[in-house]
Amino acid sequence: MTEQKIRDHVIDVALSFYGIQEGSIQHKMIVNAYNSVEPRPRGYKLQYDDSWCDAWVTVVGDRAGITSLIGRECGCEEHVKIFKALGIWEEDGTIIPEKADIIVYNWDKKTQPNDGYSDHIGYVAGVNEATGIIKVIEGNHDDQVGYRSISIGTGQIRGYARPNYASMADSSFYKNLGWNEDQNGWWYTFGYKKGDYHCNNAVRIFSETRKKEELYLFDTEGYAVKDPLDIEFDERGAVKYIHGTRIK
Numbered sequence: 001m002t003e004q005k006i007r008d009h010v011i012d013v014a015l016s017f018y019g020i021q022e023g024s025i026q027h028k029m030i031v032n033a034y035n036s037v038e039p040r041p042r043g044y045k046l047q048y049d050d051s052w053c054d055a056w057v058t059v060v061g062d063r064a065g066i067t068s069l070i071g072r073e074c075g076c077e078e079h080v081k082i083f084k085a086l087g088i089w090e091e092d093g094t095i096i097p098e099k100a101d102i103i104v105y106n107w108d109k110k111t112q113p114n115d116g117y118s119d120h121i122g123y124v125a126g127v128n129e130a131t132g133i134i135k136v137i138e139g140n141h142d143d144q145v146g147y148r149s150i151s152i153g154t155g156q157i158r159g160y161a162r163p164n165y166a167s168m169a170d171s172s173f174y175k176n177l178g179w180n181e182d183q184n185g186w187w188y189t190f191g192y193k194k195g196d197y198h199c200n201n202a203v204r205i206f207s208e209t210r211k212k213e214e215l216y217l218f219d220t221e222g223y224a225v226k227d228p229l230d231i232e233f234d235e236r237g238a239v240k241y242i243h244g245t246r247i248k
Contacts, residue, residue, distance in 0.1 A: 056139025
């Protein structure tokens with residue numbers, strides 16, 4: 001998969017949340033999805049009444065298979081620290097971003113350079129260089145997932161995280177993210193690299209057709225199973241071994 005296709009895929013995943021309103025069942029699913037991955041960043045369990053813009057960015061990253069490129073957080077300023085550690089942070093709000101870059105805002109300053117405290121975050125959905133307009137999709141934008149249009153270089157842009165999508169394209173292995181089927185059954189990829197599939201665990205996965213999360217069990221080879229015959233847990237209560245009839 002090319003770098004551009006990966007960028008397109010990330011925004012497609014982001015757009016799949018478009019219109020979700022704060023307080024709705026779908027919003028609570030975003031919060032639950034964020035909390036479902038352990039260990040949680042800083043050990044914090046996100047609450048339904050918390051600001052959720054960055055948790056949404058994280059969940060989109062999880063579902064798009066780019067977690068290794070951007071990290072996980074629910075606090076914008078803490079996420080900037082992760083971006084810096086990953087070497088993808090651009091402390092410059094005047095640059096022209098690319099599709100699927102991550103934009104961070106500081107509302108308290110209206111001129112560049114802007115290196116103040118990070119208040120909000122979203123994904124760059126596209127850039128029109130002719131008009132100088134950046135189109136951004138954001139969680140918790142007027143209490144929903146929605147669009148913002150902002151001029152390139154606007155003073156309130158703190159900077160950008162520019163994930164190294166090219167590194168993932170160079171080492172891509174799977175053609176499709178999500179559900180895949182072969183002669184042995186169904187399996188689920190959450191990233192592009194070899195080994196990025198659910199294996200030997202229980203995972204809640206959002207169903208686009210049913211519009212809700214459902215629990216799936218995956219055996220030691222990564223295939224979804226029903227009517228599990230044997231499940232073992234370790235001393236922490238985490239799934240250690242699953243065996244059952246594979247779904248075909």
